[in-house]
Each structure stands twice: as C-alpha cells, then as structure tokens.
Amino acid sequence: MKKQHILGIALAAIFCVPVAMKFTRSEPARAVDVEKIAYRDIKSSVLASGHLLYEEQVLLSPEVIGKVSTIFVKEGQQVAKGDLLLHLDDQSYRAEVAQQEAAVKQQRINIEQQQLNLANQENQLRRKVELHRVKMISDAVIDDGRFAVDAARIELRNSRSRLEQAEAILRQSKERLAKTTIRAPIGGTITALDIKVGETAVASQVAIAGSSLMTIANTSTMMTEVNVDEADIARIVLGQEVAIHTAAYPDTPLKGEVAIIPLSPKQTPGTPQAGASLARSYNVKVKLSDTKALTLRPGMTCRAEIFTASSGKSLSLPLQAVLSNNDENTDVAKKKGSRDKAQVKTEHWVFVNNGGKAEKRVVTVGVSDDSQQQILSGVKAGEGVITGPYKILRHLKPGDAVTGSPAEAPAATTTAATSTT
Known part of the structure; x- marks a missing residue:
C-alpha cells in the first residue's frame, strides 16, 4: 500500500507540476518606448511643388519684321513706362508710308476732278431743260443729260470711297512704321535681353530665333506658382498661410498666403482635353509676404506647405502610437477575417503604461500632420503612452507587462504637411 501511495504521488507530480508552472510563470516584460502626452499646435497642410515667378512680367516680341539697328538698354537696367528700348531698321516702312501718302493725294485730286465734272453736267442739264421747255430739243436729250449727272455723282462717290481706302492703308503703314520703335509697356528691370544689333527681329508666335526681344519685370512682385492636385484643391481657400x-535656400522658409485659385486645371500642351484618366493639377499662386532679403530669381523651384487647418493648443501623440481597427497589420484587423470593413465602425485606441501593464484606451482623434495626431478624448495630459517599437505595439494586448520610463514630450512646434502632390 505504501508503494502504491508513493507511486500515485509521483504520477500526480509529473502531470500537475508543468500545469502549475504554466499558470504561475509570467511573460517577460516587453521593452517599449513611452512618451508623455502633451499639448501641441498641430497644423494640417497640403504639400505642393512649383516655381518662382514675377507677377508683373512682360515678354516683348516684335510685331513687324526688321533688322535691329539700335538697342538703348542693357540687361539689368531699370526702365520706366514709355522709355525707348530698341529701334528696328525702318527704311522700307518709311518708303511704304511715302507711297501711301502719294496715293491719298492722288485720290483727293480725283475727287476734285469729279466734283468739277459733276458741276459741269448739272449746268448742262439746266440749259437743256430750258431749251426743252421751248421745244428746241427732244426728250431723249434731256434723258441723256440726267444720265450724265447721275453718272458723275456715282463716280464722285467712288472717288471718295477710294480715298477712304487709301487713307486706311496709310494708317496701317504708319502703324507698322511706329512699331519699329519699341518702348517699355511697364516700369521695371530688364531681366533678359535676347537679341543683338544686326540680328533680324521676326514677328512670330513660335519660339524661333528673333521672335523674342527682351523681358521686363517688376522685381518687387515676386510670387510662387505651385501645382495642387485635384484631390486637395477643395481644401485650398484664399488667404491661407503658406x-x-x-x-x-532650403533652410530658410518664406512666408506667403494663397492669392489666386484658378477655376480650371492646368492644361499641358499636346494633352487631349477628354483625358479623364489623366491626373489633373491646379496652378495656385502664392503671394510672398516676406522674402527675408534673399536673392530670389524667377524659375527657381520650390516646395510649398499650404496650411489648411489648425488644432490650436491640443493634446497630441505621435501617429504610430494610435492604432485602428482599419490597420491591416494589427491583430484586431486580422481577426476580422473577411468581414466588410465598410460595415465596421472605425475605432482608434492607444496603450498606456499603467504601473508596468499595458492598458488599452479608446480615443477620439482630430486633425493630424505628418508626425502628430490630435487626441480629443480618452487620455489625459501627462500620461505615459506607448509609442513603439511598432513591431511590439501592433501585437500588444491589454495587461501585457511592459517596461519603459516616460520620456518628456518634445516642445510644441508647428509640424509639416499631411498630404503631398
């Protein structure tokens, strides 16, 4: 009996001890990163790329063909509106004006001649009428006289019409002659001088040699033109901070504000209008409020952060600390299996280090930027929230042992953008 009793105790120990060890053994505490939740100013924004340009800029092109005879300015020179800039060879245009002036004089002489002819025909008609009254001439002679007067009147009207035509041609010739003298349409700086004395200026809408003379710009009207994607254009309004x-100068941000929002998207030359599948963007113009005395030139590329919303001073956490049931990498999302996500209400939560144990807190989120998420409810300022590492955080369960001392939250700063184009 004693041997059987000892054998039973031994068998019980063999089966019970592992089970007891399984329930009494604790998982090792996981080393995590903890950060105290604090108040920050979060600004949601849109990122866009573009370039600098002058708001007031004029590209001068010739309206007539001619060889450049004189250039009165040089690149970088300041000019006022109406200043003489350039002169084209005008000999042929002066000859054309002289020819048309002679044509006008000839037409005026013709009018004088037709007026004399009309007066003569009217006098003859009156004498014929007197003779016809005393039956000295026939009715046919009267009819011929009247016809001659009407013909003279018509010829006079034709001469006057030809005079108007000649005067119109003369005005055109004078306009072409005047266009050989180029004057400044606006006040500003000569930013580019694209032609030299002796070269031929060509009136053309195509970018060929001689079709561009110079560029004048008001250098105090520097602004930025950025391309905003159609998915973000609804969030852009006039006056937003940029x-x-x-x-x-990548380390020197410039301040500006949204000045012009176009009604239609940017059209790329050669792109079909009906291309519904093509990505569209809008050329939003941003006015610079402070250039910080930097040497800025048109055409410089830039990146713009258009701030679309601000939370003010509010509780915030790093984005990676906020988990969601829409995150496919979390264990909660994996357990949903084939359930339709559209029918499941989105839930956000964080894990708080509560005395070495992970405590799940459901939170309400607000606006966000590229690093911080606004927290509206669920946690209090100063609590230590687990922020990582993500490979541990995404598998963390309520009650898991964790170790990590809360780090002080970084100073409240204005952060970067949330969406890019």
Whole structure:
C-alpha cells in the first residue's frame, strides 16, 4: 500500500507540476518606448511643388519684321513706362508710308476732278431743260443729260470711297512704321535681353530665333506658382498661410498666403482635353509676404506647405502610437477575417503604461500632420503612452507587462504637411 501511495504521488507530480508552472510563470516584460502626452499646435497642410515667378512680367516680341539697328538698354537696367528700348531698321516702312501718302493725294485730286465734272453736267442739264421747255430739243436729250449727272455723282462717290481706302492703308503703314520703335509697356528691370544689333527681329508666335526681344519685370512682385492636385484643391481657400522652401535656400522658409485659385486645371500642351484618366493639377499662386532679403530669381523651384487647418493648443501623440481597427497589420484587423470593413465602425485606441501593464484606451482623434495626431478624448495630459517599437505595439494586448520610463514630450512646434502632390 505504501508503494502504491508513493507511486500515485509521483504520477500526480509529473502531470500537475508543468500545469502549475504554466499558470504561475509570467511573460517577460516587453521593452517599449513611452512618451508623455502633451499639448501641441498641430497644423494640417497640403504639400505642393512649383516655381518662382514675377507677377508683373512682360515678354516683348516684335510685331513687324526688321533688322535691329539700335538697342538703348542693357540687361539689368531699370526702365520706366514709355522709355525707348530698341529701334528696328525702318527704311522700307518709311518708303511704304511715302507711297501711301502719294496715293491719298492722288485720290483727293480725283475727287476734285469729279466734283468739277459733276458741276459741269448739272449746268448742262439746266440749259437743256430750258431749251426743252421751248421745244428746241427732244426728250431723249434731256434723258441723256440726267444720265450724265447721275453718272458723275456715282463716280464722285467712288472717288471718295477710294480715298477712304487709301487713307486706311496709310494708317496701317504708319502703324507698322511706329512699331519699329519699341518702348517699355511697364516700369521695371530688364531681366533678359535676347537679341543683338544686326540680328533680324521676326514677328512670330513660335519660339524661333528673333521672335523674342527682351523681358521686363517688376522685381518687387515676386510670387510662387505651385501645382495642387485635384484631390486637395477643395481644401485650398484664399488667404491661407503658406510656408515656402526654395531649392536655393532650403533652410530658410518664406512666408506667403494663397492669392489666386484658378477655376480650371492646368492644361499641358499636346494633352487631349477628354483625358479623364489623366491626373489633373491646379496652378495656385502664392503671394510672398516676406522674402527675408534673399536673392530670389524667377524659375527657381520650390516646395510649398499650404496650411489648411489648425488644432490650436491640443493634446497630441505621435501617429504610430494610435492604432485602428482599419490597420491591416494589427491583430484586431486580422481577426476580422473577411468581414466588410465598410460595415465596421472605425475605432482608434492607444496603450498606456499603467504601473508596468499595458492598458488599452479608446480615443477620439482630430486633425493630424505628418508626425502628430490630435487626441480629443480618452487620455489625459501627462500620461505615459506607448509609442513603439511598432513591431511590439501592433501585437500588444491589454495587461501585457511592459517596461519603459516616460520620456518628456518634445516642445510644441508647428509640424509639416499631411498630404503631398
């Protein structure tokens, strides 16, 4: 009996001890990153790329063909509106004006001649009428006289019409002659001088040699033109704050505000209008409020952050600390299997380090930027929220042992954009 009793105790120990060890053994605490939730100013924004340009800029092109005889300015020179800039050879145009002036004089002489002829025919008709009254001439002679007067009147009207035509041609010739002298249409700086003395200026809408003379710009009207994707254009309104980072001065952001929002998207030459599948963008113009005395030139590329919303001072957490049932990498999302996500209400939560244990807190979120998420409810300022590592955070369960001391939240700053184009 004693041997059987000992054997039973041994068998019980063999089966019970592992089970007891399984329930009494604790998982090792996981090392996590913890950060205290704090108040920050979160600004949601849209990123866009573009370039600098002058708001007031004129590209001068010739309206007539001619060889450049004199250039009165040089690149970089300041000019006022109406200043003489360039002169084309005008000999042929002066000869054309002289020819048309002679044609006008000839037509005026013809009118004088037709007026004399008409007066003569009217006098003859009156004498014929007197003779016809005393039966000295026939009715046919009277009819011929009247016909001659009417013909003289018609010829006079033709001469006057030809005079108007000649005067119109003369005005055109004078206009062409005047266009050989190029004057400044606006006040500004000569930013580009594309032609030299002796070269031939060509009136053309195609970018060929001689079709561009010079460029005048008001350098105090520098602005930015950025391409905003159609998915973000609804969030852009006039007057929104913009931070501009140029490629030449990447560490010096410039301040600006949205000045012009186009009604139609940018059209690319050669792109079919009906291309519904093509990505569309809008050329939004941003006015610079402070250039910080930087040497800015048109054509410089830049990146713009258009701030579309601001949370003010509000509780926020790093984006990676906020989990969601829409995140396919979390265990919660994997357990949903084939359930339709559209029918499941989106839920967000965080894990708080509560005395070495992971405590799940359901939170309400607000606006976000590229690094921070606004928290409207669910946690309090100063609580230590687990922010990573993500490979541990996404598998974390309520009650899991964790270790990690809360780090102080970084200073409240204005963060970057949430969407890009």
